[in-house]
Amino acid sequence: MGSPSHLKRLAMPRSWPLPRKTNIWVTRARSGAHALERCMPINVVLRDVLGVARSTREVRRILHEGLVKVDGRVVKDNKRGVGLMDVLSVGDDDYRRCVLDTNGKLRFRRISAEEATYKVCRIENKVTVKGGRTQLNLHDGRNILTDSASQYKTGDSLKISLPDQEIIEHIVFGEGTKCYLVGGVHIGSMSSVTSYIVKRSSMPNEVEFDGFGTIARNVFAIGDNELPGVEVKA
Numbered sequence: 001m002g003s004p005s006h007l008k009r010l011a012m013p014r015s016w017p018l019p020r021k022t023n024i025w026v027t028r029a030r031s032g033a034h035a036l037e038r039c040m041p042i043n044v045v046l047r048d049v050l051g052v053a054r055s056t057r058e059v060r061r062i063l064h065e066g067l068v069k070v071d072g073r074v075v076k077d078n079k080r081g082v083g084l085m086d087v088l089s090v091g092d093d094d095y096r097r098c099v100l101d102t103n104g105k106l107r108f109r110r111i112s113a114e115e116a117t118y119k120v121c122r123i124e125n126k127v128t129v130k131g132g133r134t135q136l137n138l139h140d141g142r143n144i145l146t147d148s149a150s151q152y153k154t155g156d157s158l159k160i161s162l163p164d165q166e167i168i169e170h171i172v173f174g175e176g177t178k179c180y181l182v183g184g185v186h187i188g189s190m191s192s193v194t195s196y197i198v199k200r201s202s203m204p205n206e207v208e209f210d211g212f213g214t215i216a217r218n219v220f221a222i223g224d225n226e227l228p229g230v231e232v233k234a
Helices: 042-049 056-064
Strands: 039-041 068-070 081-083 087-090 094-100 106-111 118-128 134-138 143-146 157-161 167-171 178-181 189-192 195-197 206-208 213-215 219-221
Touching: 039 042, 042 056, 042 068, 042 081, 042 087, 118 219
Parallel strands: none
Antiparallel strands: 039 081, 068 087, 087 094, 094 106, 118 134, 118 157, 134 143, 157 167, 178 189, 178 219, 195 206, 206 213
């Protein structure tokens, strides 16, 4: 991808819904919660995707006035990445959630003010920290401490409130769970799990749905929660 501070449009991630040959350079998202392929910098989102600003200078002015929030918190850094499942708010009445469409492109779909008060995060890992408590590592870089070590498992999801990060719902990943596909041929759609196959080898675990299957890292459990503009497969 080049140096850590520069990014050419020809080398930008395929998930960014931008033309590649209009300019040479594009703003690179600052290293943070999301991988570069799963997020876009606020500068690009506001200027090139949403069209609320015409230049980087206008984006910086908007941010300086405290009009932009990500997951309920004011953001001032124009290179801050906004990624999968994040809630972006501009002003007092424009709320959007970052999702993937069926072409694997990041989209910022409008949501209601009520939907903007929560997000769903996948548990990527869990570790035991000092004091015997369990730390849950979520897909967006968050870490949540809990005393229930056996209750939460890798692959499960948490519905958390914004911006205070309180756990609202624990979504258990397993047979019958409605999931969002974030990779593979069926990316950007939702379907319910029919079986979960754990491999006793170096091969990735597999998840079967109605009529197709994929590997576990392409699956994001969301339960009964809805995502804007996402197609339900089954």
